[in-house]
Amino acid sequence: xxxxxxxxxxxxxxxxxxxxxxxxxxxxxxxxxxxxxxxxxxxxxxxxxxxxxxxxxxxxxxxxxxxxxxxxxxxxxxxxxxxxxxxxxxxxxxxxxxxxxxxxxxxxxxxxxxxxxxxxxxxxxxxxxxxxxxxxxxxxxxxxxxxxxxxxxxxxxxxx
Amino acid sequence: xxxxxxxxxxxxxxxxxxxxxxxxxxxxxxxxxxxxxxxxxxxxxxxxxxxxxxxxxxxxxxxxxxxxxxxxxxxxxxxxxxxxxxxxxxxxxxxxxxxxxxxxxxxxxxxxxxxxxxxxxxxxxxxxxxxxxxxxxxxxxxxxxxxxxxxxxxxxxxxxxxxxxxxxxxxxxxxxxxxxxxxxxxxxxx
Numbered sequence: 001x002x003x004x005x006x007x008x009x010x011x012x013x014x015x016x017x018x019x020x021x022x023x024x025x026x027x028x029x030x031x032x033x034x035x036x037x038x039x040x041x042x043x044x045x046x047x048x049x050x051x052x053x054x055x056x057x058x059x060x061x062x063x064x065x066x067x068x069x070x071x072x073x074x075x076x077x078x079x080x081x082x083x084x085x086x087x088x089x090x091x092x093x094x095x096x097x098x099x100x101x102x103x104x105x106x107x108x109x110x111x112x113x114x115x116x117x118x119x120x121x122x123x124x125x126x127x128x129x130x131x132x133x134x135x136x137x138x139x140x141x142x143x144x145x146x147x148x149x150x151x152x153x154x155x156x157x158x159x160x
Numbered sequence: 161x162x163x164x165x166x167x168x169x170x171x172x173x174x175x176x177x178x179x180x181x182x183x184x185x186x187x188x189x190x191x192x193x194x195x196x197x198x199x200x201x202x203x204x205x206x207x208x209x210x211x212x213x214x215x216x217x218x219x220x221x222x223x224x225x226x227x228x229x230x231x232x233x234x235x236x237x238x239x240x241x242x243x244x245x246x247x248x249x250x251x252x253x254x255x256x257x258x259x260x261x262x263x264x265x266x267x268x269x270x271x272x273x274x275x276x277x278x279x280x281x282x283x284x285x286x287x288x289x290x291x292x293x294x295x296x297x298x299x300x301x302x303x304x305x306x307x308x309x310x311x312x313x314x315x316x317x318x319x320x321x322x323x324x325x326x327x328x329x330x331x332x333x334x335x336x337x338x339x340x341x342x343x344x345x346x347x348x349x350x
Contacts, residue, residue, distance in 0.1 A: 007348070011340035015333060043343045049282075049289045050339065051308035056190045056200055063182050066208050073212065 001029045006036045010043055163227040170218050182211055185228070189235050195309035196239035196301075198290045206242050210235045225319060232320045236306070240298055292342035299323075300335035307332050 001009070006029050012018050013026055030037045161169075161180065169177035189210050194203035213234050221230055293301060302321060306312045307328075314332075318325040 007344055010344055011337035014340055015336060039344065039347055042347045043340055046285045046289060046343050047336075047340065049286050050293075050304075050336075051311070052286070053195060053198070053309055056187070056194055056203060058187050059190070059204070062186050062190075062204075063179055066182060066211055069208050070212055070215070 001025045003029075003033060003036055006030070006033070007039065010040055013040070014044060014047065164223060167218060167221055167223070167227065170215070178215060181214070185231055188228070189231060192232060192235040192310060193239045193242075195305050196236070197242060202242065206238050207235070210238045213238065229316070229319050232306075233322075236302055236320060240302070243294070288343065288346055289339070292339040292346075295342055296335050296338055300331050300338065303328050303331035304335035304339075 006026060009018065009022070009026060013023070018026060030040065161177075166177055166181055170181060186207070190203055190207040193206045193210070194200065197203050197206065210231070214231060221227070225233075293305065296304065299321070303317055306317045306320060307314070312320070314325050314328040317328045321328070323331075
């Protein structure tokens, strides 16, 4: 038998399910193989823990705790009845506040549209102003060029 | 007071009779739950649910089985249900253990005074055994637990599980071999 087969057969060996020939072959292998022998010893030792547990002793206040749990459970199942005014007013209040919220939302949304219109109007005005400023600047340039020509002419005559 | 009289009185709403039943079977129910759950707090908690179930369904008890067998059955079912729901919550527990450490210690503590290392080894082996048991299919787990931890005879296990006696033997042998196979794999890889 090889190690792999031995390891496969360990449960059968421990449960006494191997035939005489298989048992002999199993034991022969264990005499030669230290690893398989150790593995068998470990498994066999661990099996001793099957069924070992610490017994829980009698609990003196067990019934009191059980009774409390039963009452709590009963309360949770039946529950205190909700008064009629609460059953009617609570959904009404929720609906009202929801409606107010939606209305405020709509108002804010329309307000935003109005301000967008204002922004576009302002942008239009700005572009008109820019166009005016540009034309004014061009005129200034023209004036400036005339002036500079005049000065330049004067300067030339002075030098001469 | 015999079982039939006790049951009849509980069915009639006698609270003292229910208290007597709880006192008589408390230790048995708590320890059966502990055999499956391997945790004292869980066992105490689930055992209370078992008694609540008994109280709620006592009118269904017709006396075909022994009262203790009927109670055993409820305790086993509740413990298995608890394991199932715990498995479902397992991914949450994994996260919890990752941050807070594993507090799910086994209840067994070695009785003899050994060295600290020996105690650690024993705890480790106990933990591995619990893991091996948790891997078993429910029927195998029930049969093996009742046999190994509750030391119940095959005949009684058969009554609790409502299966033929010969099937109990098959389940226990299969379960033991599966546990041994788990241990082989564990020790090979560790």
